[in-house]
Amino acid sequence: MTRYCAAAAAAAAIIATPALSQSVSDGKVKIGILNDQSGVYADFGGLGSVEAAKMAVEDFGGKVLDAPIEVVSADHQNKADIASNIARQWYDTEQVDSIMELTTSSVALAVQALSQEKKKIDLVTGAATTDLTGKACSPYGFHWAYDTHALAVGTGGALVEAGGDSWFFLTADYAFGYSLEDNTAGIVKEKGGTVVGAVKHPLATTDFSSFLLQAQSSGAKVVGLANAGLDTQNAIKQAAEFGITAGGQKLAALLFTLAEVHGLGLETAQGLTLTESFYWDRNDASREWSNRYRERTGKMPNMIQAATYSGVLHYLNAIKAAGTDETEAVAAKMKETPVKDMFAENGKVLANGRMVSDVYLMEVKAPADSKGEWDYYTVKATIPGDQAYLAADKSGCPLVK
Numbered sequence: 001m002t003r004y005c006a007a008a009a010a011a012a013a014i015i016a017t018p019a020l021s022q023s024v025s026d027g028k029v030k031i032g033i034l035n036d037q038s039g040v041y042a043d044f045g046g047l048g049s050v051e052a053a054k055m056a057v058e059d060f061g062g063k064v065l066d067a068p069i070e071v072v073s074a075d076h077q078n079k080a081d082i083a084s085n086i087a088r089q090w091y092d093t094e095q096v097d098s099i100m101e102l103t104t105s106s107v108a109l110a111v112q113a114l115s116q117e118k119k120k121i122d123l124v125t126g127a128a129t130t131d132l133t134g135k136a137c138s139p140y141g142f143h144w145a146y147d148t149h150a151l152a153v154g155t156g157g158a159l160v161e162a163g164g165d166s167w168f169f170l171t172a173d174y175a176f177g178y179s180l181e182d183n184t185a186g187i188v189k190e191k192g193g194t195v196v197g198a199v200k201h202p203l204a205t206t207d208f209s210s211f212l213l214q215a216q217s218s219g220a221k222v223v224g225l226a227n228a229g230l231d232t233q234n235a236i237k238q239a240a241e242f243g244i245t246a247g248g249q250k251l252a253a254l255l256f257t258l259a260e261v262h263g264l265g266l267e268t269a270q271g272l273t274l275t276e277s278f279y280w281d282r283n284d285a286s287r288e289w290s291n292r293y294r295e296r297t298g299k300m301p302n303m304i305q306a307a308t309y310s311g312v313l314h315y316l317n318a319i320k321a322a323g324t325d326e327t328e329a330v331a332a333k334m335k336e337t338p339v340k341d342m343f344a345e346n347g348k349v350l351a352n353g354r355m356v357s358d359v360y361l362m363e364v365k366a367p368a369d370s371k372g373e374w375d376y377y378t379v380k381a382t383i384p385g386d387q388a389y390l391a392a393d394k395s396g397c398p399l400v401k
Contacts, residue, residue, distance in 0.1 A: 023324045024067035026095040031057075031312060034083060034111065035103040035126055037075035040204040041229040043259040045103045045126040047073075049308040051297050053100065056312035064319050071312075072096065078103075078203065080110040087111045091118045097325055098123065098315060101308055105129035105176035112141045119327050121334075123315060125307040128228075128255060129179040130390065133354040137397035140331050142353040145307035146277050148176070150388040151254050152183035154275030154361050158381070159222055159252055160191040167252075168220035169198035170211050170235060172227040180226040180254055196220045204231065208238045216244055228255040233264050240268060257302035261364055261376050269376075270366040277359045278303040278343055279377055285342040300374040310343035311355075346385070352397035356385035 033053050035045045050073040057069045072090070076083035083102075090096035091114070099115060102108040103126030115122040116138040123142040124132055128151065132143045167188050171177040177200065185195045197218050199211045212235070215223045223244065225232050232253055239251055253260075256274040280290035280300045289309070293301045301309075318333035319325045339347025344357035361381040370376065392400045 024065050024319075025097065025325055028068050028070055028095070029064055029316070029319060029325055030070045030072065030094070030096045030098075031315070032087075032090050032096040032099045033071060033073040033101045033308070034076050034086060034099050034107075035073075035101040036078050037073070039078050040231055041078065041103045041126070043263060044229045044257060044302070045101055045304040045308070048259075048293075048297055048299065048301065048305045049101045049103075049126065052293065052301065052305045052309040053312045055293065055296070056309045056316070060313060060316045064316050065323065065325075067325075069316065076102075076104070076107050078107065080104075080106045083107040084110045084114055087114050091115075091120055097121070100124070100311055100315075101126045101304070103127060103304070104174075105131075105179065106174050108132055109136055109175060112136065112138050115140055121315065121327055121331060123311040125311055126304050128176050130183065130395065131175070131179065133350070133352040133392075134390075134396040135398070137352045137395070137399055139399055140327055142311070142334060142349065142355065144311045144355045145303050146255075146275070146359065147354070147389065148179040148183040149390050150277070150359050150383075151180060151275050152187040153388050154359055154383055155252055155254050155273055156184040156187040156224070157191060158273055158361050159250065160188055160193045164222040164250055164252070165191075165193035166220045167193060167195050167222045167224050168215045168218040169195070169224045169226050170208070170215060171198055171200045172231060173200040173202055176228070177226045181224070184224055184226065184252075184254055201227070201231070206234060208235045209242070211235075212239055212242050212244060216242060216247070216249065220249065222250050222252050224252045224254055225256075226254050229260065230263075232256055233260050236264060236268060236272075257304065258300060258374070258376060259302045262299070262374070266365060266367045266370055266376065269364045272364045273380075274362050274364070275359055275383075276303045276362060276377075277357060278306040279360060279362065279379065280306075281375065281377075282360070282379065289342040294374075306343045310339065310341050310347075313341060314339055348385075350389075350392040350395075351400050352392040352395050354389055354392065354395065356389045358385050359383045359388045 108127035
């Protein structure tokens with residue numbers, strides 16, 4: 001009898017072991033951070049986002065459902081074909097379960113389409129186009145941090161209300177720039193303003209002279225920079241050389257983050273109005289996490305890097321809650337679970353994958369008003385998430401009835 005019980009117990013253990021291991025595919029959870037690490041957006045997200053992802057894994061405990069968690073990363077060079085090839089290799093041969101960050105809207109759209117085909121979760125923190133949760137939405141696609149609608153509501157809306165009622169756009173010539181210009185132009189017109197013209201420039205151009213001359217001659221009160229990263233920094237520097245702001249026109253940095261302010265310096269950036277969904281010095285939780293991030297990287301985080309931490313943590317918590325890393329189950333948990341962390345105090349994920357949280361209208365401080373390095377912003381207004389982002393049923397996402 002004893003021999004029978006021992007055999008039965010051994011058989012039960014053999015049966016139970018595969019069941020346990022099957023809760024996590026390949027015996028591990030592997031997260032890929034795919035972004036620009038060497039180009040115009042390298043400071044915007046870059047290796048800082050990779051470090052933020054690793055912090056999330058460490059803070060989670062390094063394992064989920066007793067399976068180890070691994071973070072891998074690659075540089076997509078802002079090229080959709082390179083990004084798609086890396087993503088396909090990750091999914092097909094390297095057992096990557098989820099791809100995140102995805103700076104550059106054309107890249108994010110391509111990888112999200114592939115992720116839907118492969119039935120894998122992607123979580124975007126570095127790209128802006130509303131198409132990701134609109135006409136190109138995916139049942140497994142998520143969008144954290146910001147989008148072109150939130151930026152338009154924040155920066156665009158504030159400047160029109162302050163008297164900037166005529167606009168000319170300098171726009172990056174790809175999906176992100178088009179989306180940011182379209183969304184901001186819509187807000188400008190909605191508030192009674194006009195758009196007098198626009199010009200498109202290549203990504204990563206170093207000479208903005210002809211574009212700035214067109215903006216200057218337009219007579220618009222506001223020159224809207226529908227670009228990001230080093231493109232925005234270079235445009236602002238060259239605008240100063242052309243005397244655009246000295247001549248009375250105001251620059252609107254429609255996508256500008258702490259990293260770019262730091263790169264530009266307060267002397268040049270002072271007075272700029274911008275919108276971010278995270279600021280390191282906003283409360284105790286943001287300060288504690290940001291100081292830990294700075295110890296590892298030497299820099300304070302911007303909203304993309306902080307959102308990457310938040311997104312990774314939310315994904316891991318969803319796996320834990322679902323009891324499996326199976327995509328359908330995890331995506332459902334991600335949508336039904338509130339987001340409450342140092343990034344978002346009251347976040348929620350809509351049916352189209354858009355994570356909604358408050359965003360902040362900022363003004364860059366003058367050097368005399370800054371108390372030290374990284375003390376760059378005055379928070380001018382808090383914009384509730386439901387006002388900043390489109391409702392799921394108005395997003396154009398075909399998954400939302």
